[in-house]
Amino acid sequence: MPDSRAPLPHGFPDGFGEGPREADAVLVLRCLLGITPRDLFALIWRVGGASAACTAILQGSAGSDHDRAFLAGADPGAIRDRIGAAGARFAAPGDPEYWPAFLRLADPPVGIFVRGQPLADGHDRVALVGSRRPTPTGREVATHLARGLAAAGVVVVSGGAVGIDAAAHRGALDAGGSTVAVLGSGIDVDYPPSNGRLLRAVEQGGTIVGEYAPGVPAEPFRFPARNRLIAALSRGIVVVQGASRSGTRITAEHALELGLDVFAVPGSVTDPLAETPLDMIREGATMIRDADDLLLDLGIDPQRATDPDALPGLPAVQRSLLEALAAPMLPDAVARAAGVPVSDAISALVELELRGLVRGVGGRYERTFRAAPQRGSS
Amino acid sequence: MLPSVERDGRHGLWWPALVALPDVYGRVVGVTVLGVGGHAVTVEASVGRGLPSLTVTGLPGAAVQDARDRIRPAMEQAGLEWPLRRVVVNLAPGNLRKEGAGLDLPIAVSVLVATAQVPARSVPGFTFFGELSLKGEVLPTPGVISVAIAAARRGSSGVVVPAANAVEAAQVAGLRVVGVGTLQDVVGFLRGSWTAPDVQPVEPEQRPDAAADLAEVRGQEQARRALEVAAAGEHNLLMVGSPGAGKTMLARRLPTILPDMTHDEALEATQLHSVAGLLAGRGVLRQRPFRAPHHSVSTAGLLGGGSTVLRPGEASLAHRGVLFLDELTEFRRDAIEALRQPLEDGRIVVTRTSGSVEFPARFTLVAAANPCPCGFAGDIRKACRCREDQEARYRQKLSGPLLDRIDLRLTVPRLTKDELLGASGAEPSAVVRDRVVAARERQRHRYRRLGITCNAHLPGPLARRETRLSAGAEELLARAVDTMALTGRGFDRIVKVARTVADLEAMGDVAAGHVAEALSFRTAFEQDDGLARAG
Numbered sequence: 001m002p003d004s005r006a007p008l009p010h011g012f013p014d015g016f017g018e019g020p021r022e023a024d025a026v027l028v029l030r031c032l033l034g035i036t037p038r039d040l041f042a043l044i045w046r047v048g049g050a051s052a053a054c055t056a057i058l059q060g061s062a063g064s065d066h067d068r069a070f071l072a073g074a075d076p077g078a079i080r081d082r083i084g085a086a087g088a089r090f091a092a093p094g095d096p097e098y099w100p101a102f103l104r105l106a107d108p109p110v111g112i113f114v115r116g117q118p119l120a121d122g123h124d125r126v127a128l129v130g131s132r133r134p135t136p137t138g139r140e141v142a143t144h145l146a147r148g149l150a151a152a153g154v155v156v157v158s159g160g161a162v163g164i165d166a167a168a169h170r171g172a173l174d175a176g177g178s179t180v181a182v183l184g185s186g187i188d189v190d191y192p193p194s195n196g197r198l199l200r201a202v203e204q205g206g207t208i209v210g211e212y213a214p215g216v217p218a219e220p221f222r223f224p225a226r227n228r229l230i231a232a233l234s235r236g237i238v239v240v241q242g243a244s245r246s247g248t249r250i251t252a253e254h255a256l257e258l259g260l261d262v263f264a265v266p267g268s269v270t271d272p273l274a275e276t277p278l279d280m281i282r283e284g285a286t287m288i289r290d291a292d293d294l295l296l297d298l299g300i301d302p303q304r305a306t307d308p309d310a311l312p313g314l315p316a317v318q319r320s321l322l323e324a325l326a327a328p329m330l331p332d333a334v335a336r337a338a339g340v341p342v343s344d345a346i347s348a349l350v351e352l353e354l355r356g357l358v359r360g361v362g363g364r365y366e367r368t369f370r371a372a373p374q375r376g377s378s
Numbered sequence: 379m380l381p382s383v384e385r386d387g388r389h390g391l392w393w394p395a396l397v398a399l400p401d402v403y404g405r406v407v408g409v410t411v412l413g414v415g416g417h418a419v420t421v422e423a424s425v426g427r428g429l430p431s432l433t434v435t436g437l438p439g440a441a442v443q444d445a446r447d448r449i450r451p452a453m454e455q456a457g458l459e460w461p462l463r464r465v466v467v468n469l470a471p472g473n474l475r476k477e478g479a480g481l482d483l484p485i486a487v488s489v490l491v492a493t494a495q496v497p498a499r500s501v502p503g504f505t506f507f508g509e510l511s512l513k514g515e516v517l518p519t520p521g522v523i524s525v526a527i528a529a530a531r532r533g534s535s536g537v538v539v540p541a542a543n544a545v546e547a548a549q550v551a552g553l554r555v556v557g558v559g560t561l562q563d564v565v566g567f568l569r570g571s572w573t574a575p576d577v578q579p580v581e582p583e584q585r586p587d588a589a590a591d592l593a594e595v596r597g598q599e600q601a602r603r604a605l606e607v608a609a610a611g612e613h614n615l616l617m618v619g620s621p622g623a624g625k626t627m628l629a630r631r632l633p634t635i636l637p638d639m640t641h642d643e644a645l646e647a648t649q650l651h652s653v654a655g656l657l658a659g660r661g662v663l664r665q666r667p668f669r670a671p672h673h674s675v676s677t678a679g680l681l682g683g684g685s686t687v688l689r690p691g692e693a694s695l696a697h698r699g700v701l702f703l704d705e706l707t708e709f710r711r712d713a714i715e716a717l718r719q720p721l722e723d724g725r726i727v728v729t730r731t732s733g734s735v736e737f738p739a740r741f742t743l744v745a746a747a748n749p750c751p752c753g754f755a756g757d758i759r760k761a762c763r764c765r766e767d768q769e770a771r772y773r774q775k776l777s778g779p780l781l782d783r784i785d786l787r788l789t790v791p792r793l794t795k796d797e798l799l800g801a802s803g804a805e806p807s808a809v810v811r812d813r814v815v816a817a818r819e820r821q822r823h824r825y826r827r828l829g830i831t832c833n834a835h836l837p838g839p840l841a842r843r844e845t846r847l848s849a850g851a852e853e854l855l856a857r858a859v860d861t862m863a864l865t866g867r868g869f870d871r872i873v874k875v876a877r878t879v880a881d882l883e884a885m886g887d888v889a890a891g892h893v894a895e896a897l898s899f900r901t902a903f904e905q906d907d908g909l910a911r912a913g
Binding site: 132133162163192272328330333336342344346347349350351353356360361362363 | 620623756757762767770789797800801857858861862890891894897
């Protein structure tokens with residue numbers, strides 16, 4: 001038995017998936033849950049093809065008992081019907097919708113499930129990843145970056161989850177752009193269920209991709225595997241917010257392995273959600289502050305994504321409060337710092353809130369991303 | 379049965395006793411307390427032929443039925459004679475259900491009158507009320523102030539009540555109060571051989587425990603200001619904040635800045651506490667009640683009820699004061715929903731098979747809640763550990779019809795040490811209270827035609843019509859509707875709160891600054907159907 005850590009060639013052996021019998025074998029192999037993509041890939045190289053891999057698993061040289069039970073009774077026709085009923089398609093290596101970059105992975109999927117618009121070549125794709133529990137500012141930054149990318153014609157890739165993922169998909173769709181959601185659950189499973197509406201919108205205006213057959217429930221251990229597909233689908237990856245030891249970190253590492261451009265939005269050194277972005281910057285990721293920075297570094301002509309005149313014309317009191325608002329502060333503390341009477345400060349803070357330049361968080365006020373100092377041409 | 383008559387030496391044989399003595403009759407006035415109101419009851423006793431027994435007619439409740447077994451030993455222990463004949467007591471009006479042990483005393487006195495142990499001419503003009511012990515003591519009895527009010531309304535010149543409750547009855551003007559400790563005292567008084575001591579007036583209580591004052595609240599300027607606005611406009615208040623932010627400490631200081639109760643308000647509050655037996659020797663409540671029921675309270679405990687005797691609940695005990703619900707999300711959903719009635723009408727109607735009673739319940743609601751299940755969403759020192767769906771479910775719990783009736787919704791941050799140290803000195807409660815009193819006076823004057831007293835009670839459509847907004851205020855509100863996605867109800871709430879802010883500054887028109895402050899109080903909310911993400 002070959003050492004599973006020995007380097008395997010990129011891509012699948014010649015003849016893999018060719019012919020109806022092999023195609024059926026690829027499909028049922030992709031429905032197995034007991035064997036990891038890496039072990040399956042190694043097995044295929046060892047035995048030479050999909051049908052042979054099925055036989056090997058049935059004989060007990062790989063996979064789990066559950067896999068054997070599944071293979072013994074698997075009916076490819078029924079599986080195809082199930083996929084059709086879920087509104088999905090199956091793409092194996094060599095199919096137009098099987099993105100060739102998947103083959104660069106050390107553990108490429110033997111096939112993927114796709115819903116929505118066709119996954120086409122010729123588009124720049126950039127992944128936006130980050131915490132499922134971001135701060136309002138993190139959300140705002142993700143939306144802004146997604147809008148900027150979408151406006152420049154770049155497809156935004158993310159994980160279809162909540163938090164930064166949802167903000168990225170929504171931002172891209174709002175700007176009239178396209179987006180790809182890579183699911184860590186079955187291709188027809190909304191996870192969390194509250195994301196159902198967003199995923200419907202992604203299906204309409206973009207593509208949903210996943211490694212798992214219809215009906216596979218969302219499980220925590222499936223999400224890291226999903227992250228390698230996000231990286232493989234993209235030319236660059238942007239980390240917005242993420243704690244250390246998070247899924248965000250895993251995606252970023254896959255991106256580094258694949259040699260993608262990695263970008264990170266910095267945060268405060270005391271902010272736990274800034275740990276992954278700051279680590280990535282230390283390790284050589286490019287620091288970006290907004291969509292202009294990102295597009296410039298991607299070599300794409302930046303369409304001005306930021307609001308051109310958020311700040312000019314601000315009354316003196318509001319401007320001085322905004323300048324005094326360095327961190328989340330109590331209204332009376334901002335007033336003192338800016339030398340403004342508290343009652344005037346409250347009025348001015350509400351005005352700033354209505355302009356979208358500050359927001360209340362847990363009883364304190366903080367600046368929004370929109371209030372960030374303007375750069376570039378202005 | 380017969381032997382007991384035969385053993386009675388005074389009448390010799392039982393047969394002559396039954397024929398020789400004429401039927402006798404006595405009548406006195408008592409009171410039954412139903413809910414919070416006293417209802418006069420005419421108690422008649424007829425002692426006549428028949429085997430020794432006591433029958434009570436006229437819809438007696440369970441506690442009144444109990445009196446049958448209590449009264450005879452009480453009289454005998456007091457050295458009085460119980461007639462060994464058939465005693466029938468009738469309680470009129472017969473269509474009114476009678477509850478409570480307070481009818482013990484009038485029943486006993488009616489029998490004493492019938493058997494001529496006290497002169498019949500001594501009882502008219504008096505109303506009797508009190509529970510008896512088997513030793514003949516007159517025990518403290520709940521509801522004496524309601525009894526006194528009912529007696530005065532009926533035209534009684536005096537009340538004979540338990541000595542322990544005499545001070546309550548003394549709150550009702552123009553009523554002679556006779557506080558009695560035992561059945562002998564009552565007999566002595568009616569025979570003219572005993573005089574009740576004068577009722578000692580109780581010292582007016584201090585303001586709610588003198589230690590609590592707004593001046594001790596460090597930092598939390600916005601929360602202090604929100605308390606002032608809540609007090610001035612009688613707005614209900616929700617405080618959302620992490621554990622340790624000081625929500626309870628702030629809530630406890632709301633009564634210290636409310637205006638003193640008027641005499642009528644004090645009597646209403648006292649009545650409820652008296653009926654619940656919580657007055658503990660105090661004559662009349664001078665300080666506004668502050669009730670903070672635990673979240674495990676039952677619906678009946680919160681709103682009033684009980685299986686036989688209907689007691690006022692915490693919401694009624696908070697009448698004219700503050701009802702504080704800490705950990706709002708932990709309360710039973712049905713209890714919270716049921717608070718809508720008192721919040722809307724200022725009263726609670728409790729219906730049981732024995733009938734329905736009404737308890738007044740006009741209070742300021744102060745609720746407190748954590749921003750999320752773990753309590754630390756939006757905190758700047760501790761990370762929130764809740765999953766998004768847990769948080770969504772939690773926010774769902776906080777939404778609903780109760781929230782619609784809360785005008786002020788405030789986020790109370792947990793302060794850092796620097797923020798506490800950097801805080802400026804605060805005003806004492808007395809100074810704030812003066813502003814509150816002036817603002818309430820202005821509202822009373824403005825709404826005198828409408829039959830309401832404060833901004834919080836202004837119905838939505840009226841709030842828009844009655845509130846004069848400056849051009850700047852109109853413009854700011856219009857922008858807020860666009861940007862903050864204010865709903866119609868949210869809009870009305872902002873107008874009402876802005877009106878109160880202007881009243882605190884003695885301004886006729888609501889200016890932009892007042893609207894801005896009102897908007898700053900809704901930081902805990904993005905939408906009207908629930909709490910926004912706090913962090």
